[in-house]
Amino acid sequence: MHAHPNEQLQLLELAQLDADHQRLQHVAKNMPEQQHLVQIEEDRRVKRAAAAAALGALEDAQAELHRIQNDAKLVTERRAIDEQRLSTATSTKDIAALDTELQALARRFSELEDRELGQLDEVERLTGEHDVARDAMTEIEALAADLLERRELARNHLRDEAKQLHERRQSVVASIPVELVTLYEQRRAAGGVGAAELVGTVSSATNEVLDPAELTRIRALAPDELAFCPVSGAILVRTARSSLPG
Template identity: 40%
Template sequence: MKAELAQQRSLLELAELDAELARLTHRAANLPEQQSYDTVQADHREAGDRLAALAIALEDIDSEVARFESEIDGVRQREDRDRKLLDSGSVNPKQLEELQHELETLERRQASLEDSLLEVMERLEQMTGDRSGQTAKVEALQGDLSAAGFARDQALAEIEDLRGVRAARRNEIVSGLDSALVALYERQRATSGAGAARLLGHRCGACRIELDRGELARISAAAEDEVVRCPECQAILLRLGGA
């Protein structure tokens, strides 16, 4: 196959564009901004889970408070009833003794319930503070997540803009190349990832392998417009020197 030097230069630019497009694709798939977003998202999710757990725990404590308050109220009502009976003077000595004993028991029960309620209220206060702190953390992380998402989207948009420019230039180059040369280039690119590369001294610019003297002599003897290929990776070798 023959290819004029102008075609070879265009093919080299095409290869360089494809290499840049591949780098852009890799960069888009491995954005530091995406990694930062993922980290903040994980922190935000963890903080949200913690906040949800606190909300459930607070509901349980509220139930405990309501139960203790209800029990204390019941004990007080019984105390009030017994005291009214005592104050009425209508009880006999045996009933009086029983009422006094029951009042002592109720007072101990009330004191125990109030102590338990106090402990629960202290836990409630602590956990309410924890929830406030956790809510603030979730809100702060939401702000961080929005900022990280914006930075990621900006980076992706810049990559897509550059990719659009390079893809347009690629189409322009391909339209000006011989179709058979393009087909050969594309087949090779599909096989090894590099369709063409410059001959760099004694090395193939695609696979970076140093060619032996026999191959170099064969390549040197080929006509300037002859399409030659690397004996190792089969990429089209472009003998353009410093051009």
């Protein structure tokens, strides 16, 4: 196949645009922010679970404290009623019964006071544990939020760059004959590189030196006759940087 040397040079520009697009795809798949998010995800899960467990334990302890305090309030109210009744009682039997009940209520109130003090200590301890767990979760979630924000900014930048590359590619493709673009795409699909420059005696498609016989064969081609990389199959474009025996 034949193509004007200038059209062949345009293939190099097209190949560079495609290489840049591949680079963007690689960057998008290997963004450091995303990799960092993946690395901390297990730690996030553990810290969220720890904070939830600490909160649950604290709420249970607070509920138990509330029950103890309610029981103590009921005992206090009952004692006040019995003391009032005792102050007006005249029957020996009633007085004895009220006195017995007041003694029982006093023991119950003392027991509840002891339980309340112990439960207050437990609530204080669990509050500290919850604060630590919550702060640890807040810290890692703040890191995750920062990484998510930076990842989105990076993605937006990549999308903008990809859009620019697409527009430039469309412009370059429009200036190259359809048959040449078709051949380029076929070679790119087969070997990964559609066109490459012959730099010195090295094919930039493979970074390998061409053997002397191949270089002699390429030199014998007309300037508008296409050469191909013997290893990758890419269209091999000769430029001022090429070295051919002669």
